[in-house]
Amino acid sequence: xxxxxxxxxxxxxxxxxSLFSAIFAxxxxxxxxxxxxxxxxxxxxxxxxxxxWVAEADGRLVGAxxxxxxxxxxxxxxxxxxxxxxxxTRGLGVGLMLGTHSLERARALGYAAIQFNFVVxxxxxxxxxxxxxxxxxxxTLPGAFRHPALGAxxxxxxxxxxP
Amino acid sequence: xxxxxxxxxxxxxxxxxSLFSAIFAxxxxxxxxxxxxxxxxxxxxxxxxxxxWVAEADGRLVGAxxxxxxxxxxxxxxxxxxxxxxxxTRGLGVGLMLGTHSLERARALGYAAIQFNFVVxxxxxxxxxxxxxxxxxxxTLPGAFRHPALGAxxxxxxxxxxP
Numbered sequence: 001x002x003x004x005x006x007x008x009x010x011x012x013x014x015x016x017x018s019l020f021s022a023i024f025a026x027x028x029x030x031x032x033x034x035x036x037x038x039x040x041x042x043x044x045x046x047x048x049x050x051x052x053w054v055a056e057a058d059g060r061l062v063g064a065x066x067x068x069x070x071x072x073x074x075x076x077x078x079x080x081x082x083x084x085x086x087x088x089t090r091g092l093g094v095g096l097m098l099g100t101h102s103l104e105r106a107r108a109l110g111y112a113a114i115q116f117n118f119v120v121x122x123x124x125x126x127x128x129x130x131x132x133x134x135x136x137x138x139x140t141l142p143g144a145f146r147h148p149a150l151g152a153x154x155x156x157x158x159x160x161x162x163p
Numbered sequence: 164x165x166x167x168x169x170x171x172x173x174x175x176x177x178x179x180x181s182l183f184s185a186i187f188a189x190x191x192x193x194x195x196x197x198x199x200x201x202x203x204x205x206x207x208x209x210x211x212x213x214x215x216w217v218a219e220a221d222g223r224l225v226g227a228x229x230x231x232x233x234x235x236x237x238x239x240x241x242x243x244x245x246x247x248x249x250x251x252t253r254g255l256g257v258g259l260m261l262g263t264h265s266l267e268r269a270r271a272l273g274y275a276a277i278q279f280n281f282v283v284x285x286x287x288x289x290x291x292x293x294x295x296x297x298x299x300x301x302x303t304l305p306g307a308f309r310h311p312a313l314g315a316x317x318x319x320x321x322x323x324x325x326p
Contacts, residue, residue, distance in 0.1 A: 144238055
Protein backbone atom coordinates (compact mmCIF):
# COMPACT_ATOMS: atom_id res chain seq x y z
CA UNK A 1 0.00 0.00 0.00
CA UNK A 2 1.55 3.28 -1.13
CA UNK A 3 0.51 6.14 1.11
CA UNK A 4 0.99 9.78 0.17
CA UNK A 5 0.45 12.89 2.22
CA UNK A 6 -0.89 16.16 0.92
CA UNK A 7 -2.53 19.23 2.43
CA UNK A 8 -6.28 18.94 2.91
CA UNK A 9 -8.76 21.09 1.01
CA UNK A 10 -12.45 21.76 1.46
CA UNK A 11 -13.04 19.01 -1.12
CA UNK A 12 -11.91 16.51 1.55
CA UNK A 13 -14.73 17.49 3.91
CA UNK A 14 -17.00 14.51 3.22
CA UNK A 15 -14.20 11.94 3.38
CA UNK A 16 -12.87 13.48 6.59
CA UNK A 17 -16.31 13.38 8.16
CA SER A 18 -16.70 9.77 7.10
CA LEU A 19 -13.41 8.88 8.81
CA PHE A 20 -14.01 10.85 12.02
CA SER A 21 -17.72 10.09 12.43
CA ALA A 22 -16.74 6.40 12.52
CA ILE A 23 -14.09 7.19 15.17
CA PHE A 24 -16.60 9.17 17.25
CA ALA A 25 -19.20 6.39 16.93
CA UNK A 26 -16.65 3.83 18.11
CA UNK A 27 -16.24 6.02 21.15
CA UNK A 28 -13.06 4.60 22.63
CA UNK A 29 -10.46 7.20 21.65
CA UNK A 30 -11.90 10.73 21.30
CA UNK A 31 -14.05 12.96 23.49
CA UNK A 32 -16.51 13.98 20.74
CA UNK A 33 -19.25 11.34 20.66
CA UNK A 34 -21.87 10.12 18.20
CA UNK A 35 -23.91 13.30 18.74
CA UNK A 36 -21.16 15.41 17.11
CA UNK A 37 -22.46 17.12 13.99
CA UNK A 38 -20.59 17.22 10.70
CA UNK A 39 -20.69 21.02 10.79
CA UNK A 40 -19.16 21.29 14.27
CA UNK A 41 -16.48 18.74 13.39
CA UNK A 42 -15.51 20.61 10.20
CA UNK A 43 -15.47 23.97 11.99
CA UNK A 44 -13.21 22.49 14.62
CA UNK A 45 -10.96 20.82 12.03
CA UNK A 46 -10.57 23.63 9.50
CA UNK A 47 -11.68 26.71 11.42
CA UNK A 48 -8.99 27.05 14.07
CA UNK A 49 -5.98 27.95 11.96
CA UNK A 50 -2.88 25.86 11.42
CA UNK A 51 -2.39 23.17 8.77
CA UNK A 52 -4.48 20.17 7.84
CA TRP A 53 -3.02 17.15 6.04
CA VAL A 54 -4.50 13.95 4.66
CA ALA A 55 -3.01 10.55 3.83
CA GLU A 56 -4.22 8.88 0.66
CA ALA A 57 -3.80 5.31 -0.59
CA ASP A 58 -5.15 4.33 -4.01
CA GLY A 59 -6.98 7.65 -4.21
CA ARG A 60 -8.79 7.00 -0.93
CA LEU A 61 -8.42 9.08 2.25
CA VAL A 62 -7.04 6.76 4.93
CA GLY A 63 -5.80 9.21 7.55
CA ALA A 64 -5.57 12.86 8.50
CA UNK A 65 -4.17 15.31 11.01
CA UNK A 66 -4.56 18.94 11.98
CA UNK A 67 -1.75 20.96 13.55
CA UNK A 68 -2.37 24.37 15.14
CA UNK A 69 -1.40 26.56 18.10
CA UNK A 70 -2.66 25.10 21.37
CA UNK A 71 -3.19 28.57 22.85
CA UNK A 72 -3.54 31.97 21.19
CA UNK A 73 -1.12 34.87 21.52
CA UNK A 74 1.38 34.36 24.32
CA UNK A 75 1.01 30.58 24.17
CA UNK A 76 0.97 30.14 20.40
CA UNK A 77 4.54 28.82 20.22
CA UNK A 78 3.27 25.47 21.53
CA UNK A 79 1.29 23.48 19.01
CA UNK A 80 -1.31 20.79 19.34
CA UNK A 81 -2.52 18.19 16.87
CA UNK A 82 -5.25 15.63 16.30
CA UNK A 83 -5.01 12.52 14.17
CA UNK A 84 -7.27 9.92 12.66
CA UNK A 85 -6.62 6.70 10.77
CA UNK A 86 -9.27 4.71 8.91
CA UNK A 87 -10.09 1.45 10.69
CA UNK A 88 -9.41 -0.62 7.56
CA THR A 89 -5.79 0.54 7.40
CA ARG A 90 -4.79 0.43 11.06
CA GLY A 91 -1.54 -1.33 11.86
CA LEU A 92 -0.02 -0.46 8.48
CA GLY A 93 2.02 2.49 9.68
CA VAL A 94 -0.25 5.34 8.64
CA GLY A 95 -0.37 6.68 12.19
CA LEU A 96 3.43 6.64 12.45
CA MET A 97 3.66 8.37 9.08
CA LEU A 98 1.20 11.09 10.12
CA GLY A 99 2.86 11.55 13.49
CA THR A 100 6.35 11.80 12.03
CA HIS A 101 5.21 14.21 9.33
CA SER A 102 3.36 16.42 11.81
CA LEU A 103 6.50 16.74 13.95
CA GLU A 104 8.49 17.75 10.88
CA ARG A 105 5.86 20.34 9.98
CA ALA A 106 5.73 21.60 13.57
CA ARG A 107 9.49 22.07 13.57
CA ALA A 108 9.37 23.82 10.18
CA LEU A 109 6.63 26.13 11.43
CA GLY A 110 8.73 27.10 14.45
CA TYR A 111 6.77 25.47 17.25
CA ALA A 112 8.82 24.99 20.41
CA ALA A 113 6.81 21.96 21.51
CA ILE A 114 3.69 19.92 20.84
CA GLN A 115 1.11 19.33 23.54
CA PHE A 116 -1.65 16.74 23.36
CA ASN A 117 -4.44 17.75 25.71
CA PHE A 118 -6.47 14.57 25.90
CA VAL A 119 -4.94 11.19 25.04
CA VAL A 120 -7.18 8.41 26.35
CA UNK A 121 -5.01 6.25 28.62
CA UNK A 122 -6.57 2.99 27.41
CA UNK A 123 -5.81 3.85 23.76
CA UNK A 124 -2.66 1.73 23.86
CA UNK A 125 -1.87 2.14 20.17
CA UNK A 126 -1.80 5.91 20.46
CA UNK A 127 0.08 6.03 23.77
CA UNK A 128 2.74 3.66 22.43
CA UNK A 129 3.06 5.64 19.18
CA UNK A 130 3.43 8.99 20.94
CA UNK A 131 6.02 7.62 23.36
CA UNK A 132 7.94 6.15 20.41
CA UNK A 133 7.89 9.63 18.85
CA UNK A 134 9.37 11.20 21.97
CA UNK A 135 6.28 12.35 23.85
CA UNK A 136 6.02 12.00 27.60
CA UNK A 137 3.04 12.04 29.91
CA UNK A 138 2.98 15.37 31.78
CA UNK A 139 -0.32 14.83 33.57
CA THR A 140 -2.85 12.11 34.24
CA LEU A 141 -6.38 13.49 34.27
CA PRO A 142 -8.21 11.13 36.63
CA GLY A 143 -11.33 9.57 35.16
CA ALA A 144 -11.57 12.32 32.54
CA PHE A 145 -12.85 10.05 29.75
CA ARG A 146 -16.08 8.06 29.84
CA HIS A 147 -15.16 4.90 27.95
CA PRO A 148 -18.18 3.08 26.48
CA ALA A 149 -17.04 -0.31 27.85
CA LEU A 150 -14.70 0.54 30.73
CA GLY A 151 -16.44 3.49 32.36
CA ALA A 152 -14.38 6.44 33.58
CA UNK A 153 -10.72 6.04 32.58
CA UNK A 154 -7.81 8.45 32.78
CA UNK A 155 -6.67 10.75 30.00
CA UNK A 156 -3.13 12.03 29.55
CA UNK A 157 -1.63 15.41 28.77
CA UNK A 158 1.40 14.54 26.63
CA UNK A 159 4.27 16.78 25.58
CA UNK A 160 7.23 16.75 23.26
CA UNK A 161 9.78 19.54 23.00
CA UNK A 162 11.12 20.38 19.53
CA PRO A 163 14.65 21.58 20.23
CA UNK B 164 -17.84 47.45 48.84
CA UNK B 165 -20.87 45.27 48.37
CA UNK B 166 -20.38 42.78 45.56
CA UNK B 167 -23.22 40.83 43.99
CA UNK B 168 -23.14 38.03 41.47
CA UNK B 169 -25.64 37.49 38.71
CA UNK B 170 -25.70 35.63 35.41
CA UNK B 171 -24.28 37.58 32.50
CA UNK B 172 -26.39 38.70 29.56
CA UNK B 173 -25.52 40.04 26.13
CA UNK B 174 -26.00 43.52 27.61
CA UNK B 175 -22.75 42.91 29.55
CA UNK B 176 -20.70 42.48 26.37
CA UNK B 177 -19.12 45.97 26.35
CA UNK B 178 -18.24 45.93 30.05
CA UNK B 179 -16.79 42.41 29.76
CA UNK B 180 -14.68 43.45 26.82
CA SER B 181 -13.47 46.50 28.72
CA LEU B 182 -12.39 44.27 31.62
CA PHE B 183 -10.73 41.55 29.53
CA SER B 184 -9.11 43.78 26.93
CA ALA B 185 -7.26 45.46 29.81
CA ILE B 186 -6.18 42.04 31.09
CA PHE B 187 -4.97 40.99 27.63
CA ALA B 188 -3.12 44.30 27.17
CA UNK B 189 -1.38 43.81 30.52
CA UNK B 190 -0.21 40.48 29.14
CA UNK B 191 1.00 38.78 32.30
CA UNK B 192 -1.82 36.34 33.04
CA UNK B 193 -3.66 35.16 29.91
CA UNK B 194 -2.60 33.70 26.58
CA UNK B 195 -4.80 36.00 24.43
CA UNK B 196 -2.78 39.15 23.73
CA UNK B 197 -3.49 42.72 22.70
CA UNK B 198 -4.29 41.56 19.16
CA UNK B 199 -7.39 39.71 20.40
CA UNK B 200 -10.55 41.15 18.84
CA UNK B 201 -13.69 41.97 20.78
CA UNK B 202 -15.66 39.63 18.51
CA UNK B 203 -13.37 36.64 19.07
CA UNK B 204 -13.32 37.25 22.82
CA UNK B 205 -17.12 37.40 23.02
CA UNK B 206 -17.52 34.29 20.86
CA UNK B 207 -15.12 32.48 23.13
CA UNK B 208 -16.85 33.74 26.29
CA UNK B 209 -20.50 33.26 25.38
CA UNK B 210 -20.35 30.87 22.43
CA UNK B 211 -19.03 27.69 24.00
CA UNK B 212 -21.95 26.70 26.23
CA UNK B 213 -21.97 26.60 30.01
CA UNK B 214 -22.76 29.51 32.32
CA UNK B 215 -21.39 33.03 32.50
CA TRP B 216 -21.53 35.11 35.67
CA VAL B 217 -20.58 38.68 36.52
CA ALA B 218 -19.74 40.44 39.78
CA GLU B 219 -21.12 43.94 40.25
CA ALA B 220 -20.28 46.61 42.81
CA ASP B 221 -22.20 49.90 42.80
CA GLY B 222 -23.74 48.97 39.48
CA ARG B 223 -20.31 48.46 37.91
CA LEU B 224 -18.98 45.18 36.51
CA VAL B 225 -15.86 44.31 38.54
CA GLY B 226 -15.37 40.64 37.75
CA ALA B 227 -16.64 37.73 35.70
CA UNK B 228 -16.28 34.03 35.07
CA UNK B 229 -17.37 31.47 32.53
CA UNK B 230 -17.86 27.78 33.39
CA UNK B 231 -18.27 25.12 30.71
CA UNK B 232 -17.30 21.56 29.79
CA UNK B 233 -13.57 21.26 29.13
CA UNK B 234 -14.14 18.57 26.49
CA UNK B 235 -17.25 17.62 24.53
CA UNK B 236 -19.13 14.32 24.77
CA UNK B 237 -17.16 11.68 26.65
CA UNK B 238 -15.14 14.30 28.53
CA UNK B 239 -17.94 16.75 29.32
CA UNK B 240 -18.22 15.71 32.99
CA UNK B 241 -15.04 17.73 33.69
CA UNK B 242 -15.52 21.46 33.60
CA UNK B 243 -13.18 24.35 33.00
CA UNK B 244 -13.49 28.01 33.86
CA UNK B 245 -11.93 31.40 33.21
CA UNK B 246 -12.01 34.39 35.50
CA UNK B 247 -11.29 38.09 35.39
CA UNK B 248 -11.22 40.79 38.05
CA UNK B 249 -11.02 44.51 37.35
CA UNK B 250 -7.62 45.94 38.28
CA UNK B 251 -9.19 48.65 40.51
CA THR B 252 -10.80 46.04 42.76
CA ARG B 253 -8.03 43.47 43.08
CA GLY B 254 -7.19 42.35 46.59
CA LEU B 255 -10.75 42.91 47.80
CA GLY B 256 -11.85 39.30 47.60
CA VAL B 257 -13.70 39.39 44.28
CA GLY B 258 -11.53 36.59 42.89
CA LEU B 259 -12.20 34.40 45.93
CA MET B 260 -15.92 35.15 45.63
CA LEU B 261 -15.97 34.21 41.94
CA GLY B 262 -13.88 31.09 42.51
CA THR B 263 -16.04 29.89 45.39
CA HIS B 264 -19.25 30.59 43.49
CA SER B 265 -18.00 28.80 40.38
CA LEU B 266 -17.19 25.67 42.40
CA GLU B 267 -20.70 25.74 43.89
CA ARG B 268 -22.19 26.09 40.42
CA ALA B 269 -19.94 23.32 39.06
CA ARG B 270 -21.10 20.99 41.81
CA ALA B 271 -24.75 21.92 41.24
CA LEU B 272 -24.34 21.27 37.51
CA GLY B 273 -22.93 17.81 38.20
CA TYR B 274 -19.31 18.27 37.12
CA ALA B 275 -17.00 15.64 38.60
CA ALA B 276 -13.98 17.96 38.54
CA ILE B 277 -12.70 21.30 37.29
CA GLN B 278 -9.57 21.52 35.15
CA PHE B 279 -7.67 24.72 34.43
CA ASN B 280 -5.67 24.26 31.25
CA PHE B 281 -3.30 27.20 31.40
CA VAL B 282 -2.53 28.96 34.70
CA VAL B 283 0.56 31.12 34.29
CA UNK B 284 3.04 29.98 36.93
CA UNK B 285 4.20 33.53 37.73
CA UNK B 286 0.61 34.67 38.40
CA UNK B 287 1.11 34.20 42.14
CA UNK B 288 -2.28 35.63 43.08
CA UNK B 289 -4.12 33.11 40.94
CA UNK B 290 -1.94 30.12 41.89
CA UNK B 291 -2.37 30.92 45.59
CA UNK B 292 -6.12 31.38 45.21
CA UNK B 293 -6.62 28.11 43.33
CA UNK B 294 -4.53 26.16 45.85
CA UNK B 295 -6.58 27.71 48.64
CA UNK B 296 -9.72 26.48 46.86
CA UNK B 297 -8.39 22.93 46.69
CA UNK B 298 -6.78 22.84 43.26
CA UNK B 299 -3.50 21.04 42.70
CA UNK B 300 -0.95 21.31 39.92
CA UNK B 301 -1.24 18.22 37.69
CA UNK B 302 1.29 19.32 35.07
CA THR B 303 3.90 21.98 34.49
CA LEU B 304 4.00 23.03 30.83
CA PRO B 305 7.62 24.12 30.36
CA GLY B 306 8.01 27.63 28.97
CA ALA B 307 4.47 27.56 27.59
CA PHE B 308 3.75 31.25 28.28
CA ARG B 309 5.65 34.19 26.82
CA HIS B 310 5.61 36.70 29.64
CA PRO B 311 6.15 40.32 28.48
CA ALA B 312 8.82 40.98 31.12
CA LEU B 313 10.13 37.54 32.09
CA GLY B 314 10.25 35.73 28.74
CA ALA B 315 9.16 32.11 28.55
CA UNK B 316 7.71 30.94 31.86
CA UNK B 317 5.86 27.75 32.80
CA UNK B 318 2.11 27.31 32.83
CA UNK B 319 0.21 24.87 35.00
CA UNK B 320 -2.59 22.43 34.40
CA UNK B 321 -4.57 22.54 37.65
CA UNK B 322 -7.31 20.20 38.84
CA UNK B 323 -9.85 19.94 41.59
CA UNK B 324 -12.16 16.99 42.08
CA UNK B 325 -15.73 17.74 43.20
CA PRO B 326 -16.65 14.66 45.25
